[in-house]
């Protein structure tokens with residue numbers, strides 16, 4: 001199956017690049033331990049450009065909320081993060097351009113813009129903190145993007161703002177399976193990488 005093999009190799013290469021962009025290589029650990037590694041890597045090889053094009057559109061939507069001279073140089077990629085971390089996204093301000101990584105398997109697609117906006121705010125202030133200057137940038141983004149705006153922001157609410165729905169099985173997306181939603185009263189929240 002040469003096509004599949006090519007896709008697998010592309011997926012493998014992609015994850016190696018992502019390891020270099022993560023805060024530490026172990027944050028992208030699919031290469032080591034996961035049962036469905038071959039399926040996931042092949043799926044990534046075949047589909048990652050489409051997914052990244054969507055994230056790129058959301059990144060540009062965030063950029064549009066700022067004057068060109070205020071925008072920082074940023075890049076964004078979708079990647080399955082080590083599930084043990086419980087992270088839906090992270091921002092690595094040590095790279096140039098600043099890197100935003102989103103585990104789109106952990107977030108329902110309607111929530112992708114929300115987590116991109118959250119990580120964008122970190123990237124914009126070049127800080128992992130959820131402090132007042134982060135709140136100012138995030139509020140500006142929420143207004144500009146039509147996302148739920150913050151009331152009285154506290155550090156706790158800022159950590160998981162804007163709210164979105166997590167997926168039930170994070171790796172299902174990466175295996176190319178249809179989405180299954182988490183139902184019930186679970187509080188929508190995400191743990192940012194920062």
Ligand SMILES: [Zn+2]
Nearest residue numbers: 159192193194
């Ligand atoms: Zn955060």
